[in-house]
Amino acid sequence: MAVEFDVVVVGGGPAGATTAGLLAQRGHRVLVLERELFPRYHIGESLITGMLSVFDELGVTERLERVGFPRKNGLSIVWGKNRDLWNVNFAEIDGPYDYSFHVRRAEFDEILLDHARELGVTVVEEATVKEPLLENGRVTGVRYEAGGETTEARAPLVVDASGQSRVLSRKLTTIEWAEDLRNLAYWTYFEDTADLPDGQLGNILVERVSHGWFWAIPVETETRRLSVGYVTPTASLVSGGPSIDELYEAGVAESKQLKRLLLGAKRVAEFRSTRDWSYRSAAVTGPGWLSTGDASGFIDPLFSGGVCLAVLGADAAAKAVDTVLRRPDLADRALAAYAAGVHNMVSSFLDYVRFFYDPTRDREDYFEQARSMADFNERYPNAREAFVAVISGRLAMSELFRIPGAEEEPALTGTVEP
Numbered sequence: 001m002a003v004e005f006d007v008v009v010v011g012g013g014p015a016g017a018t019t020a021g022l023l024a025q026r027g028h029r030v031l032v033l034e035r036e037l038f039p040r041y042h043i044g045e046s047l048i049t050g051m052l053s054v055f056d057e058l059g060v061t062e063r064l065e066r067v068g069f070p071r072k073n074g075l076s077i078v079w080g081k082n083r084d085l086w087n088v089n090f091a092e093i094d095g096p097y098d099y100s101f102h103v104r105r106a107e108f109d110e111i112l113l114d115h116a117r118e119l120g121v122t123v124v125e126e127a128t129v130k131e132p133l134l135e136n137g138r139v140t141g142v143r144y145e146a147g148g149e150t151t152e153a154r155a156p157l158v159v160d161a162s163g164q165s166r167v168l169s170r171k172l173t174t175i176e177w178a179e180d181l182r183n184l185a186y187w188t189y190f191e192d193t194a195d196l197p198d199g200q201l202g203n204i205l206v207e208r209v210s211h212g213w214f215w216a217i218p219v220e221t222e223t224r225r226l227s228v229g230y231v232t233p234t235a236s237l238v239s240g241g242p243s244i245d246e247l248y249e250a251g252v253a254e255s256k257q258l259k260r261l262l263l264g265a266k267r268v269a270e271f272r273s274t275r276d277w278s279y280r281s282a283a284v285t286g287p288g289w290l291s292t293g294d295a296s297g298f299i300d301p302l303f304s305g306g307v308c309l310a311v312l313g314a315d316a317a318a319k320a321v322d323t324v325l326r327r328p329d330l331a332d333r334a335l336a337a338y339a340a341g342v343h344n345m346v347s348s349f350l351d352y353v354r355f356f357y358d359p360t361r362d363r364e365d366y367f368e369q370a371r372s373m374a375d376f377n378e379r380y381p382n383a384r385e386a387f388v389a390v391i392s393g394r395l396a397m398s399e400l401f402r403i404p405g406a407e408e409e410p411a412l413t414g415t416v417e418p
């Protein structure tokens, strides 16, 4: 069987659903192929504010508000030379978004994908993409399996939004690992946990211990459910040394803030784990394709930036794809601008995360480093505010993803005539 669309998107997570929804809004015929049947479990539960403007553009914000996900106000952190607790809130810098959400990803991702469907996207779940279709080195579609049938979906552009599976990217480009960030995460859920004190309520807690760090994310208010994850270098697990369970237990015992939250709490889920997630694809575009979200790269979860980078990247991907489809004469420029934007975004996050992992620094160093990052220096001369801007995900996206020549073209916005 064969079908034809303007764009085929592989993966219906935040990157895929956002790219697809924005392209449908611009009048394109979009097919999303998603391997799972939603709702499905996913890690990545604490969201920052940087991508909320994209949700406004999609028209999905009110729906997300209605679910009643716990509000995230900022970050409470124990880190660096000094083990004191310090707090920063999104509201400390000017802007329309004072808070974000801690989400149960199964529900959150389902809302985004349903919303894309309502915007006119054709979504096929339980559809596993097997390989790209290639003609003279150009991607012209994908081959996928659903319900025991194999189908060829063809389109002038294919978007790889398949997350860490990198379904197309793994065949079309190579991967660059951040060797110094080869970490492992081990997490579970607790209920009947205690709250952070006033002033920190609604924050994610990030607490450093000897061999790693913990996240504590309040994902459900009624049951006082906390997602508690431990991140440690893969190298901490040596044969004959402590097991990951022992490291987790020892870390909780050593912690000051986390231990208080877990006093009298009960564990309500099995442990899950994942490793080696800091990488980027050497190429994020090529003839007939581009990648976005985790498929194009992901850097350590330390600042809870993954969904934000995926959604901002998807926004830029949608603009690039729209330009390619409407103005083939600008296609090369659009794709080059997109590739440079993704590269800059991932690089600046990577540089900052590396700086932060250096245990010899203290809070003022982290603030100052944030202030010295190219664009922030001018926009946020105050170092603490620059730090809040970094951890909010304000990455000057419009400049990162400017498509030279496209902005003076009014024809590039609005709906395509049928």
Ligand SMILES: Cc1cc2nc3c(=O)[nH]c(=O)nc-3n(C[C@H](O)[C@H](O)[C@H](O)COP(=O)(O)OP(=O)(O)OC[C@H]3O[C@@H](n4cnc5c(N)ncnc54)[C@H](O)[C@@H]3O)c2cc1C
Residues within 6 Å of the ligand: 010, 011, 012, 013, 014, 015, 016, 033, 034, 035, 036, 042, 043, 044, 045, 046, 047, 048, 127, 128, 129, 130, 161, 162, 163, 164, 165, 167, 185, 274, 277, 292, 293, 294, 295, 298, 301, 304, 305, 306, 307, 308, 310
């Ligand atoms: C330990 C850890 C903790 C994290 N914590 C946070 C956090 O607190 N906050 C945050 O913002 N981010 C966090 N992240 C990152 C976040 O999970 C990701 O960045 C985010 O999910 C990326 O979205 P995506 O749409 O690119 O990929 P995904 O959400 O992974 O979506 C990809 C989709 O593609 C589908 N797919 C895969 N293969 C195929 C195929 N062959 N055919 C069809 N479909 C396919 C999958 O089923 C999936 O639904 C964390 C990551 C890790 C590893």
